[in-house]
Amino acid sequence: MERKLLWVISSIVILILWFKIEPQDTQQADSKIGSSEQAQTKAKIAEKEPVQSSRESSITQEEKEYFQGHPIDGSKPDFAAITDVQERKAAFFDYLLPFVTEKNELLLKDRSRIQAILDNPEPPSREEKTWIGALRSLHKLRKLGVYTHEDIAVLLRYVDIIPASLVLAQAANESAWGTSRFALEGNNYFGQWCFTNGCGLIPNARGEDQDHEVRKFSDARESVFAYIDNLNSNSAYKELRSIRSQLRKDGENITGLALVHGLENYSQRGQDYIDEIESLIDYNELWRFNVHTDEATYNNE
Known part of the structure; x- marks a missing residue:
């Protein structure tokens, strides 16, 4: 129990x-x-x-409207058919240089407008505020309700020219002097990427874990504009913009040989890539193309 x-x-x-x-x-x-x-x-x-790639490119709505209002002849030379090396190089430079000059002139106009707003003792107008906001958005700067003098002045660090010598050297390197598949089929002269399915050409050597494509452009001008926008806005090229800003501050010419040292993140090859671009500028004397209407900006290397 x-x-x-x-x-x-x-x-x-x-x-x-x-x-x-x-x-x-x-x-x-x-x-x-x-x-x-x-x-x-x-x-x-x-x-x-989305993680921004150092080669990620885009075309803004403002640029799309500009392209529509300023059409160009979409034809391009058959660089592979030009057997003489010097002749091919000359044709390559002549083809791309007008687009570089055009973009830099637009950037200088924007700089002048920014400076005019800064010099005006009156607050920015509604139209100017809208324009400033669009510029800040393009360069991935945070949106603000009120723009101080410093908020506007910081744009001068982003809105500035890229020397023709650097543009032409990178274009020659990345596109094999205009003969690469991406240049021929996609008007892409700088190896710029995009990440939307069908936005470009799939690289043959793309890894299984990668999803980028090499962007297709309507013409070479779009490629040049997107490349310069990328250098001016991408966080990967902060050093390039810092070098350029210091040159401005010191009253020195903005040159490709100076800015090339801010391209460490453009290629996985790092310093070797920088050395290669530097050699292209030197060997081909590309500083001769650094002539611009803004004499205080850059002349010769």
């Missing part, structure tokens, strides 16, 4: 302890599952968050 009573009491105690412990264990398990799900969700979000 006593044994039976002890067995009943023991069973009741075990049952009570089980009810007390079980919810705790379940709660801990649920907590672990919740944490795991949260971690997985964060990982998925992180995977979907």
Whole structure:
């Protein structure tokens, strides 16, 4: 009888302890599952968050409207058919240089407008504020409700020219003097990337874990404009813009041989790539193309 009573009491105690412990264990398990799900969700979000590539390019709506209002002849030389090396180089430079000059002139006009706003003792007009906001957005600067003098002045660090010598050297290097598949089929002379399916050409050597394409442009001018916009806005080229800003501050010419040292992130080859572009500028004397209407900007290397 006593044994039976002890067995009943023991069973009741075990049952009570089980009810007390079980919810705790379940709660801990649920907590672990919740944490795991949260971690997985964060990982998925992180995977979907766009990470800007050093070669990622885009065309702004303003530029699209500009291109429509200023059409060009879309034909281009058959560089591969030009057997004489010097003749091919001359044709390559003559073909791209007008687009470089055009873009730099537009940038200088924007700089002049920014400076005029800064020099005006009156606050910016509504139209000027809209324009400033669009510029800040283009260069990935945060949106502001009120623009101080410093907020406007910082744009001068981004809105500036890229010397023709640097543009032509990189174009020659990246497009094999206009004969690469991407230049021929996509009017892409700088190896610029995009990340929307069908936005460009799939590189033959693209890894299985990569999803970028080499962007297709309507013409070479679009490629030049997008390349210069990329150097002016991408965080990967902060050093290039810093070098350029210092040259401005010191009243010195902005040259390709100076800015090339800000291109470490343009290629995985790093310093070797910089040395190669520098050699292209030197060997081909590309500084001779650095003549611009803004004499204080750059002349010869």
